[in-house]
Amino acid sequence: MALYNLLILFLLIPMISCSQVSPIHLGNEGYPESFSIKEELIKTDILKIHLPENRPKNLSIMNPSGKWFIIQSSDDSIEYMPQNKFAKEYTIEFRISKLEGVTWREGKKYLEPVFTEYGEYLIYFADNLETEPENTFNFSKRIHYK
């Protein structure tokens, strides 16, 4: 019976994946085919983001209050890591308790910790962080910090 269930599972997996958007396999060894992040995190976790080879240039995060933090934006000389590394890493990791980003309050620029509130965060990768998502190459995912 266990063997039968296993066989059904193997037959179902390809069927499920076919019903999704089919990412193109670019033949790049090591790169994940799609953008993915663990959706629930706690303070001691590491935010791990898997990125395909073709990915947006910049990263910002919106906290549950709607405040934005820029983590990586070469146009603004804000770099969590060197841009050439950011553009190539298969997996980018951030320590939740330590991550800081650039934000603006009443017209002034500050470097502040990102994860200070519990709730839903938007992880937003985009070529242009100052236009609508419809107008730029981007990947985004909402994650829950508890």
Place this chain on the structure above:
Amino acid sequence: MTEHYTLKAGVILDAAIEKKVKIIADKYYELAKKDIVVTSGTRTSSSQASAMYGKLSGGDKLSVYKDQVSAKGILDTYNTAVSSKKSKTDIVSEIQDKIDEQIKNSTFISKHLKKGAIDIRSRDMTESDKTNFKKAASGTAITIILETIPPHFHLQF
């Protein structure tokens, strides 16, 4: 004479739009004593197609697009081309054809495919700067929207 606006790298405006940006920037400078930054301009269907290809090839389902009917049309075009094992160049070209077809029918998957759409940096503005910017832009821009995801002003001339 000093200009009170700058264009973010890669932003190109046609002369008529740039003239309007200059009018707004001068008025805003009078009110706030600050300059503006144009963060995006009009987009071509070709660059829109490349951006959407990037999303789709990364496994994105285009759920972020407000116009889900048009997004589905582009998604179907992509999936059909992938099933036919077409090259990246051919897939991008087919997505572009689909976007052009939608534009002919007055459907714009991005507001920036319409002539006269620009974005202005808002993140470094105070609340009073934002009010002054709206005052400066009204009368020159047809629509002025303060977008929040991500933050910027969207103007349509």
